Amino acid sequence: MHKKTVAEISRSLQAREFSSVEITRHLLSRIDSLDKNLNSFITVTADFALAAAAAADKRIASGDAGPLTGVPIAHKDIFCTDGVRTSCGSRMLDNFVSPYDATVVARLKDAGMVMLGKTNMDEFAMGSSNETSFYGPVHNPWDLNTVPGGSSGGSAAAVAARLAPVATGTDTGGSIRQPAALAGITGVKPTYGRVSRYGMIAFASSLDQAGTLTQNAEDAALVLEAMSGFDKHDSTSSPAAVPSYHGSLNESLEGLRVGVPQEFLDEGLDPQNRAAVEAALEVYRSLGATIHPVSMPSLALSVPTYYVVAPAEASSNLSRFDGVRFGYRCESPVDLVDMYKRSRGEGFGEEVKRRIMTGTYVLSAGYYDAYYLQAQKVRQLIAEDFTRVFKEVDVLMGPTTPEPAFELGAKTADPITMYLNDIYTIGVNLAGLPGVSIPCGFVNDLPVGLQLIGSHFSEAKLLNVAHRYQQETDWHQRLPGSDYE
């Protein structure tokens, strides 16, 4: 039952092969037994889940069910969930019970989905290995000594281990696509503005975007369709209509123009990983696509640009965690400044503090022009580079990460090496584009991902392109060992 995809569970529920309560119970017991080794959940909401499942079963019985009614889901702990602790992976919010639901959570709840719990993540989504979490690192089910990627590492591990058929994630610089690649699943980061950010705890507001981690593109289409669309609570959400992503999954790829940025195939890329990507391109060629090398010189600047823009916004976004109204407050402060300093000093972890300091620095008088303003200009160049190539090709393809999952602790000593793990994903966020990672093979028995990048609001096309590949290959159906059979 747990190996079923969202679409399959949906069909089984409609056919009364099993009930929502049954699959919910089953997954809760799997979490109970398997998550000790993975640490993919911060909070398991068994009671909420069983009540929601029972309600979903009633909806199904009364014929009032949609395609997602009764299907279990896990939410990244960055999404506010009414009445449930929302920690953002931080000691700062360890005691924070949200009084409201994020729009993403509310919409999926309305669709009848059953929340199993809240998944582990890098603290405030700052990290690429899930090692910055206050709740400890998440282990990759493919090899417990390796990381699952980050920051949506808990969501990726939970779906890869079949503890949940789908999990939500957020992607600011690769935080959905990179863990999806490292965990052998499908990750979708939609166009900036496609999904509401309301109730999603902000890291870098101009880059953050919610998306899905699923077994395959079909499931992503189903869930994304329910999540997307304008939200009056988020001024940056797009009013553009949401097309039926599911309806166009099977369209032909005959004549599809695939661009391959040569900058993505540089010496930083593991040769075996490169071979997996090239093999995937061959599959697309066999489906009627044409492959075109393209050059995007500004992409080389994406990592330094990102590490100015994102910390700048983060330094301001995280100012509200001051110990005054909610969250962590230090013991017996002697005065206001002491309360600020110790609450924030004790409540935030090292990586978060590093980024707050970087961000504060780049916005400071005398440095603003040289860093923040300059980064905004480069960001514009990167966006223009994408616009230019999308006049020549329909979709871009390349690796999601330079290498498969690395060992826990391997990169924690050197932040720069860690940051370079997002080198292929960050440009997409800076340009606000949609990106997808799908499993395309293995390197040293660990999964690697193929990244698909489209023009703004081309989610339907990307899902179609991903789905057709998954009709031809079975990488996405492989399981990480016999424990997860």
Next chain:
Amino acid sequence: MEWETVIGLEIHAQLNTLSKIFSGASTAYGAEPNSQACLVDLGYPGQLPVLNAQAVAKAVKFGLATGSKVARRSVFARKNYFYPDLPKGYQISQFELPIVETGKLEVVLEDGSIKIVGLTRAHLEEDAGKSLHEDFAGMTGIDLNRAGTPLLEIVSEPEMYNAKEAVAYMKTIHTLVRYLDISDGNMAEGSFRCDANVSVRPKGSDKLGTRSEIKNLNSFRFVERAINFEVERQIDILESGGKVVQETRLYDSVKDETRSMRSKEEANDYRYFPDPDLLPVVLEESYIEDIAKTLPELPGQKRKRFIDEHGLSAYDAGVLTASRELGDYYEHVVERLGGDPKLAANWVSGELAGALNKAGLDITESVVGPEALADMLGRIVDNTISGKIAKDVFEAMWSGEGTADEIIEARGLKQITDSSAIKAVIDQVMEANLGQLADYRSGKDKLFGFFVGQVMKATQGKANPAQVNDVLRKKLAG
């Protein structure tokens, strides 16, 4: 040495929108602490600001009314600093691209002369909450009801050269925002307040001296006093060979002095940057034109019209345009009266203003409405009563004794001076009743009563009966 004072004001006018600038919480004043602060105002994790369109419309109104440049594209920015009554750790304001840029304002000074003061800009921002230090021993209370209230910060050029000019400028803005119905201008509730930038320089110098900024002045009197104190303080420092320090100062109205709050060195680096949660405000031409159509006649325009078309003195015109409601009242009186604007102006700014003042009432709360006053003035115009008696009538009206006519009637204040009018009516009545006239003249004396009745009817009872009897008897006799 002779010194010249230079003053620039930053006025904060609270916009009178129903809800806050970025949330749906109410802006009503005086509620239980923290009862009007929603999750957005509290800066809860995941909450996002959504701009109130009314606040934008009101800022645009101000821009158009001052002939300023209304920016087709303006941007909200974050002003970052930590303070317990600033929930998000930043204030959403406008920095590089404000919604209103460069305008000018005509200010009528005390002596009636007109001074033009340049407006640097006006931008939209949210207010912070309130810290309550006095009510909690050893602790600070936070009330976030005010957090997120929309403000229009109006920044003048440093073009005022004494405290009285600064006050006149502030009063002009105060009148204007109420005319435009964009702020209630309530200074006691903090809806209208200002920071004054004050510096002095040797007379004739064109270089500005080092300024100090006096924060949060919430009455015209305080503005005048604080500036005067500050000017003297700075001159004292300079004349004794010292240097003025650039700093922020607070005015203590009890001690009537300003004192240092923080120096430039201690000033925050606000790390402004564009707020990524809000889209740039892009205004279409048609939107601005639509708002232009809703602009009322402005105080300056009205003042000119009262002088040019009503023939009022500059002083009276100034008094009657001090508030939109007062001007409306006066015009209502003139309209009903059908002319005589000077008489109306004298009464509105004289007897009526005196009575309101005595009763502590606003023009909108006047016991005597404009129609009633106009009707009373009509009795002066038609010679029913004299101006002197009118004052008694007005006083009686104010104490609720009825309309002017009722009072004139009841107190017998009516005066009749025109016997020719009565003669004319009698002629008409006789002509219309030739049969009765013949009967009367042939001896039917009882018909005299009939003729009296007809005359009274024709004059709607206004003719003096004694005079009617007298004239009628002679006329009927032939």
